[in-house]
């Protein structure tokens with residue numbers, strides 16, 4: 256490369272935190288995930304999209320350890336997570352949120368975070384007695400990070416859905432994830448709610464240098480918030496790139512959306 260006088264050397268591309276290599280999973284005669292490879296750097300948000308049955312959930316479940324791959328590697332930094340249990344994968348710094356909110360409705364918002372902190376510290380036995388008062392400052396700080404500190408004393412069961420998703424995010428953050436897997440984070444939300452949630456996720460990714468991998472059917476969320484997109488169809492990657500590249504990708508238009516406009 257020839258540099259003109261006064262020009263700076265461009266920074267190297269960020270090193271990948273997550274490297275998925277040749278991942279495959281078969282169910283009987285069906286190749287649900289077929290030789291899938293992609294990378295994700297710290298602080299970046301990657302969306303996994305595709306039509307129904309494309310293999311998104313299966314890929315996700317391979318990454319979080321719910322199912323074991325037939326073939327391939329899932330490297331977080333230098334550790335291969337392929338085939339480890341969900342608990343072991345969690346201990347390596349992979350957090351997750353679920354499609355349907357997973358909070359204890361009869362516990363307060365603060366207690367839900369305290370229970371997550373007990374779990375992180377492996378002190379979960381008899382949590383209903385110990386949650387109160389456990390690491391209150393840290394729990395309040397986590398609630399502040401998702402804008403829920405003023406609701407600390409409310410029961411989770413009475414919260415609006417968007418607020419429950421924020422609490423769920425704070426619960427995931429309690430485990431100090433380097434990589435957060437989000438399964439349809441915006442499912443069931445109105446457009447303003449889902450954009451607010453994803454803007455919050457973006458800020459947390461930036462502040463914590465945390466990588467986000469999410470599956471999502473709402474393409475408005477994907478195109479507005481992902482740094483990169485991987486498109487699956489019938490278990491294979493048919494396209495990968497920036498939102499701008501995917502929006503104009505002919506193969507994605509025809510195979511995924513069957514329309515002339517993404």
Ligand SMILES: Nc1ncnc2c1ncn2[C@@H]1O[C@H](COP(=O)(O)OP(=O)(O)OP(=O)(O)O)[C@@H](O)[C@H]1O
Nearest residue numbers: 282283285287305306307308309310311312313314
């Ligand atoms: N446990 C299983 N046993 C058998 N087949 C399965 C299993 N899980 C998924 N499949 C099949 O694997 C293929 C991929 O499914 P997957 O759920 O990963 O797709 P998806 O992209 O997440 O779809 P959706 O958007 O509808 O959730 C589908 O044909 C599905 O029927």
